[in-house]
Amino acid sequence: MKYIFRASVLAFVGYVAGIWLTVTIRGGSPTDEVAVIFGFILGLIGWLSGIGGLEAFGRQWMGKKPKTSPEKGWTRYFEFSIDHKVIGIQYGVTFITVLLIGGIGAMLMRIELASAGQGILDLDDFNKVVSMHGILMVAVAVAGILGAFGNYIIPIQVGASDMAFPRLNALAFWLVPPVAIALLGAPFLGAFNAGWTSYAPLSVTNESGQILFNLAIITFGLSSILGGINVLVTIITMRAPGMTWGRLPIFSWACFAASLLSFCVTQFFAASLILVTMDRVAGTSFFGPDVGTGLLFEHIFWFYSHPAVYIMVLPGFGVILELVPTFARKPLFAYKAAVVGMLSIVGLSVVVWAHHMFTSGMADFLHGPFMILTEAISVPTGLVFLSMIGTLWMGRLWFRTPLLLAFGWLFNFLIGGITGIFLADVATDIHLHDTYYVVAHFHYTIVGGSIFGLLAALFYWFPKFTGRMYNERLGQIFAVWVTVMFNFTFIPLFWVGINGMNRRIGDYPEAFQGANRFASISALILGASFLLLIGNLLYSAIKGPKAGPNPWNSRTLEWQVSSPPPQHNFTSQPRIVGHPYDYGVEGSLYAVFDEAGAGESAELEGSPA
Amino acid sequence: MKKSWIPVFLLWLLFTVLGLLLVMNTTVLPAQYSEEAEVIDEAYELLEALAVPVMALIFAIMVWGAISWRSRGADREDGPPQRGSRLIVGLWLVVTISLAIGIVINPGFVGLAAVRGEPVSDYVVEIEAAQFFWQVTYPNGATALDELVVPVEKRVRYDVHSTDVLHSFWIPAFRTKIDAVPGLTTRVYITATHTGGIDDDVNLRIQCAELCGAGHAQMSLPVRVVDDAEWLDYIDGLGTGG
Numbered sequence: 001m002k003y004i005f006r007a008s009v010l011a012f013v014g015y016v017a018g019i020w021l022t023v024t025i026r027g028g029s030p031t032d033e034v035a036v037i038f039g040f041i042l043g044l045i046g047w048l049s050g051i052g053g054l055e056a057f058g059r060q061w062m063g064k065k066p067k068t069s070p071e072k073g074w075t076r077y078f079e080f081s082i083d084h085k086v087i088g089i090q091y092g093v094t095f096i097t098v099l100l101i102g103g104i105g106a107m108l109m110r111i112e113l114a115s116a117g118q119g120i121l122d123l124d125d126f127n128k129v130v131s132m133h134g135i136l137m138v139a140v141a142v143a144g145i146l147g148a149f150g151n152y153i154i155p156i157q158v159g160a161s162d163m164a165f166p167r168l169n170a171l172a173f174w175l176v177p178p179v180a181i182a183l184l185g186a187p188f189l190g191a192f193n194a195g196w197t198s199y200a201p202l203s204v205t206n207e208s209g210q211i212l213f214n215l216a217i218i219t220f221g222l223s224s225i226l227g228g229i230n231v232l233v234t235i236i237t238m239r240a241p242g243m244t245w246g247r248l249p250i251f252s253w254a255c256f257a258a259s260l261l262s263f264c265v266t267q268f269f270a271a272s273l274i275l276v277t278m279d280r281v282a283g284t285s286f287f288g289p290d291v292g293t294g295l296l297f298e299h300i301f302w303f304y305s306h307p308a309v310y311i312m313v314l315p316g317f318g319v320i321l322e323l324v325p326t327f328a329r330k331p332l333f334a335y336k337a338a339v340v341g342m343l344s345i346v347g348l349s350v351v352v353w354a355h356h357m358f359t360s361g362m363a364d365f366l367h368g369p370f371m372i373l374t375e376a377i378s379v380p381t382g383l384v385f386l387s388m389i390g391t392l393w394m395g396r397l398w399f400r401t402p403l404l405l406a407f408g409w410l411f412n413f414l415i416g417g418i419t420g421i422f423l424a425d426v427a428t429d430i431h432l433h434d435t436y437y438v439v440a441h442f443h444y445t446i447v448g449g450s451i452f453g454l455l456a457a458l459f460y461w462f463p464k465f466t467g468r469m470y471n472e473r474l475g476q477i478f479a480v481w482v483t484v485m486f487n488f489t490f491i492p493l494f495w496v497g498i499n500g501m502n503r504r505i506g507d508y509p510e511a512f513q514g515a516n517r518f519a520s521i522s523a524l525i526l527g528a529s530f531l532l533l534i535g536n537l538l539y540s541a542i543k544g545p546k547a548g549p550n551p552w553n554s555r556t557l558e559w560q561v562s563s564p565p566p567q568h569n570f571t572s573q574p575r576i577v578g579h580p581y582d583y584g585v586e587g588s589l590y591a592v593f594d595e596a597g598a599g600e601s602a603e604l605e606g607s608p609a
Numbered sequence: 610m611k612k613s614w615i616p617v618f619l620l621w622l623l624f625t626v627l628g629l630l631l632v633m634n635t636t637v638l639p640a641q642y643s644e645e646a647e648v649i650d651e652a653y654e655l656l657e658a659l660a661v662p663v664m665a666l667i668f669a670i671m672v673w674g675a676i677s678w679r680s681r682g683a684d685r686e687d688g689p690p691q692r693g694s695r696l697i698v699g700l701w702l703v704v705t706i707s708l709a710i711g712i713v714i715n716p717g718f719v720g721l722a723a724v725r726g727e728p729v730s731d732y733v734v735e736i737e738a739a740q741f742f743w744q745v746t747y748p749n750g751a752t753a754l755d756e757l758v759v760p761v762e763k764r765v766r767y768d769v770h771s772t773d774v775l776h777s778f779w780i781p782a783f784r785t786k787i788d789a790v791p792g793l794t795t796r797v798y799i800t801a802t803h804t805g806g807i808d809d810d811v812n813l814r815i816q817c818a819e820l821c822g823a824g825h826a827q828m829s830l831p832v833r834v835v836d837d838a839e840w841l842d843y844i845d846g847l848g849t850g851g
Contacts, residue, residue: 124823195820201791202774202822294775294790328678329686334693359777359786359818361769361795364725371717375709382705386698389670394613395688396680407671414667418660421712427652427720430645431784434777434818498653499639500781500812505826509811553685584687 004078007050011178014046015039031189033211033281040215044178051174052080056167071567080174082166085565087173088152089465092458094176095144098136099451100530101184105133107527110489114520116510126506127193128209134196135183135213139220141450142262142308143227145315147173149457150231150255152465156558157249159240159576159591161568164233168226175223182216195504197305200272200287200297204279211280214273221270224311228263231255240557240591242576249556249580250332250339254318257342262311265350268304272297295362302353310349312446313413314342316453317384320406323460324391325581326554327403332581333390334383341383348377358429367426374424381417385410400552401475405456408483412448416441419494437497440490447486455482455533462537463547467563470540474532481529488522555590556580617673624665632657639812642834643783644800648723650784652716659712724785726798730766736815738769738776738789741824743815751847756831757815760840764800777818780832782810788819807831 018039019030026034048054052067060066069081076086077093108129112121121129155163163169186192190207203210235256239248248256276297278284287297317338325332332338354362354370388410397403419441422428432438459479462470492515497503501512508516550559557574558565572593582588638650680686734757735746745753759765769778771789778797779786782805787797807813817828835843 123826127820127823127825193820193822197820199775199820202820205774206822294771294792328688329680330688331690331692333691334698337693337698360788361790361793367721368718371721372713375713375717378709379702379705382701383698385667386701389667390691390693390697392670392674392678393691395674395678396686397674397678398680398685399675407675410667410671414664418664421660422653422656425652425656425712425716425720427649427716427724428656430724430786431649431653431781433786434779495637498637500816502779502816502818504820507826511811579692582690582692584690586690 001075001078003051003080007047010046010050011043012046015043018042031208033208036189036208036211037215037277037281040182040212044175044219047178048171048174053171053174056080056082056170080170082162082170083567084151084155084163084166084169085569087169088148088150090173091143091147091151091176092149092465094173094180095140095147096534098180099140099144100534102133102136102140103527103530105129105136107524109133110520110523112506113508114517116508116513116516118507121506123506124193127195127504128187128191130504131192131195131198131213132183132186135217137446138196138308138312139179140454141312141446143176143220143224144454145319145450145457146227146231146255146258146262146311147176148454149251149319149461150227150259150315153461153558154231154234154252154255155238156561156565156569157252157556158235158238159243159557159570159574160234160238161570163230164238165230169230172223172226172230175219175226179216179220179223182212182219186210186212186216197301198273198276199301200276200279201294203276203297204287211277214277217273218270221266224262224266228259228266231259232263240574240576244576246336247576247579249322250335251315251318251322253339254314254316254321254342257346258311258314258318261307261314261346261349265304265307268300269308272300272304275300295357295360298357298360299354299362302356303350306353306356307349309442309445310345313449313453314345316409316413316449317342319453319457319460320409321384321387321391322556323402323456324388324406325583326460326552327398327400327406328392328395329398329583330391330393330395330581331579331583331585332387333393334387335579335581337383338387341380341387344380344383345377348373348380352377355424355429358426359433371424371426375421378417378421385414399476400459401470401472401479402456402460404476404479405452405459405483408479408486409448409452409456411483412444412452412486416444416446416448419444432497434502435497436493436501436503439503440493440497443490443493452483455479458537460552461558462540463551464558464563464565466541466544467547468540468542468544469547469551470544471536474536478529478532478536481532482526485522485526485529489519489526492516492519492522555583557591560591560593613673613677616677617669620669620673621662621665624668625662628661628665629658632661639781640810641782641784642801642803642805642810642813643785644802645724645726645798646782646784647802648720652720652724655716656712659708663708726764728766728798729764730798731763732760733766733768736767736769736778736789737772738778738817738821738828739772740774740822741817741828743778743817743828743830745830747844747847749844749848751844753847756833758840758843759799759801759832759834760837761801761804761834763837763840764798767797767799769795769797774821775819776821776828779816779818780814781812781816782814782832786818801834804834804836806833 019035022035022038070076112119186209189209191209192213194203275286352374355374496512496515501508549562574591578588578590732748737744745757769789771791776789783799785797787795813832815830
């Protein structure tokens with residue numbers, strides 16, 4: 001805890017010093033945006049050095065012995081630990097906390113929208129809550145599965161002792177708390193009301209909270225890129241001997257695909273926000289009202305933010321494809337087709353961005369090509385669906401909580417995908433764009449695809465993280481509750497969208513009140529389900545029955561070691577001799593463990609560790 | 610166990626028929642007040658009908674799976690070791706690619722062409738969006754801030770611009786939408802087909818559809834569709850009165 005304390009103090013000192021220096025040199029007020037920028041930068045440096053992040057790099061550069069992470073005790077979760085399992089838990093706890101805070105925002109919005117006219121929030125405050133909810137949930141969806149399960153599971157799944165760059169991994173995580181603090185602190189500077197999309201020129205002219213949004217997201221982008229590199233290099237170079245690309249577990253494939261995207265496109269979001277920041281403080285006019293480049297921001301923004309939705313859902317695909325073979329007791333159906341599908345999604349997702357701009361006034365001839373490319377992405381997504389339902393086909397379905405949530409995932413993401421077709425079609429999108437239909441659609445894809453994946457992963461790997469079993473009955477009640485109430489909340493919103501209610505409004509015509517009230521009541525019941533989730537997991541982590549190394553009888557490597565896994569994951573080197581999902585295949589073997597020091601040097605040399 | 614094909618097929622057929630009956634006998638779409646609305650609604654209904662068999666397939670497998678493939682007892686036996694089938698993957702690709710090509714053509718390009726129409730118009734009306742109001746300028750130069758009056762059965766070109774941030778010109782009853790972009794003039798053609806006003810249908814209103822700041826939710830303007838002669842009188846009255 002002392003490191004957190006030291007980091008907080010240094011962050012505060014840095015923030016104040018940055019503001020003081022700026023005001024001294026430049027004059028003006030301490031709440032000027034220039035002062036806030038320098039305060040944030042020095043505060044961030046203070047935070048990282050306080051937590052021990054700079055020391056971890058510096059010691060080695062100076063030729064000193066690097067500090068080792070403590071191996072035991074709960075305090076290591078509050079330190080700059082370079083153990084990927086600790087970092088995975090840190091990400092998981094952080095993002096579940098952010099999910100709950102974002103959820104409170106959603107509850108506030110639904111309470112306001114339960115009746116027409118103004119209730120608990122005035123119109124501008126409503127926009128601010130929308131924006132806060134949006135960006136917090138986007139962060140959870142982008143990095144929740146990758147950060148928590150990617151970090152914890154990937155190295156074990158590929159048979160490595162840690163990530164390729166353990167210190168970089170810790171740095172990527174410790175960049176996240178300042179992001180959350182900056183976003184949640186933005187209301188002190190007037191908050192940001194331009195939505196998570198922060199379209200210019202509104203984001204150039206709104207209140208100063210926007211500057212904290214920009215700084216936070218640029219920092220978060222850095223964290224995503226660093227995390228992306230780490231996942232890519234780990235999977236490329238650290239696979240166990242014998243683990244060819246054709247034997248890589250599908251969850252690792254999905255994280256590979258998502259990280260590739262995140263590594264390649266995240267900088268575009270940061271770039272667009274740097275331009276906005278320059279417009280605000282440096283007198284540039286990239287998006288000024290008189291320059292006529294109003295579409296520039298949208299193009300740069302969506303060049304990241306459309307692929308971003310695949311950064312969110314690809315790991316979700318991975319989780320579901322990973323657990324379906326285990327609970328259907330069958331090999332993953334058409335493994336290669338699923339991999340090709342996910343990699344094709346990576347390729348296609350960077351050339352479909354302008355389908356967000358069918359009503360933006362962009363050149364007419366762009367509509368056709370972007371419609372074709374967008375519809376084309378349904379084909380590789382279809383391969384992923386085929387793989388899932390092919391695996392379920394005539395399996396021995398073991399309906400435990402993860403499989404129930406996988407069924408919920410399938411149902412929701414199907415609706416999300418199908419309604420996406422209506423938005424990819426130019427004619428129908430002209431009407432539906434920016435309505436509640438879009439809101440419902442992307443909640444079906446992002447909550448349905450990513451958050452349901454996150455929840456399924458949470459239950460599937462919970463015994464591995466904690467060594468204990470969650471309460472199955474409560475888990476099943478939660479799975480049914482969350483799926484049903486999610487649908488009750490968002491199905492009516494399709495209807496209000498089609499019937500003329502646009503998004504991001506704190507007030508609406510009376511005609512939409514009935515459906516909105518239904519959605520609001522459902523949303524509150526949906527929100528309450530998370531109390532059951534948190535209660536179940538917290539209680540079970542302490543008091544649950546011992547789970548043993550492999551409660552699901554899975555074949556992948558993370559289930560072949562103790563729960564939780566030992567310090568360096570494996571006590572002896574695994575060697576891969578078969579396919580990970582050959583359930584029911586007579587005499588099939590996936591991995592053998594070479595006794596430490598017992599010959600096999602040829603294979604050990606072959607491993608890139 | 611090959612007989613899973615038959616019940617799944619029957620369930621799929623049942624869901625498809627029920628689904629098609631549902632989408633053909635009910636509509637979720639609001640009342641139409643323009644030719645463009647007819648095109649867009651037709652596209653919507655076609656996509657609905659095409660979505661039904663696809664969704665029915667996945668639902669059929671999920672329902673039959675939950676009923677019949679459920680593992681009973683705790684013996685945890687493994688299922689049949691099917692790794693995949695080139696034939697099924699190939700068939701699946703043929704079907705999904707055909708569907709994708711099909712919807713790109715119709716309603717895709719067919720709908721796009723129809724909703725755009727020819728770039729000709731009977732009148733040009735200018736729409737200026739600003740935080741947080743709409744200003745309408747009619748062909749005779751008369752302006753109005755309190756409502757948009759539209760001549761029925763005339764093709765009107767709306768030239769839309771913004772003086773500050775992004776807005777979006779959307780009339781739900783007409784289904785059309787185009788953003789108001791600072792520094793650009795965007796255009797949309799609309800032919801109204803029925804007379805009426807916001808008291809008849811709440812969707813006869815301009816609604817700003819792009820988040821534009823504090824007053825975004827209430828940035829709307831009533832729309833009234835009237836006969837051509839009445840419209841000409843109206844704009845003349847504005848011109849002399851204003």
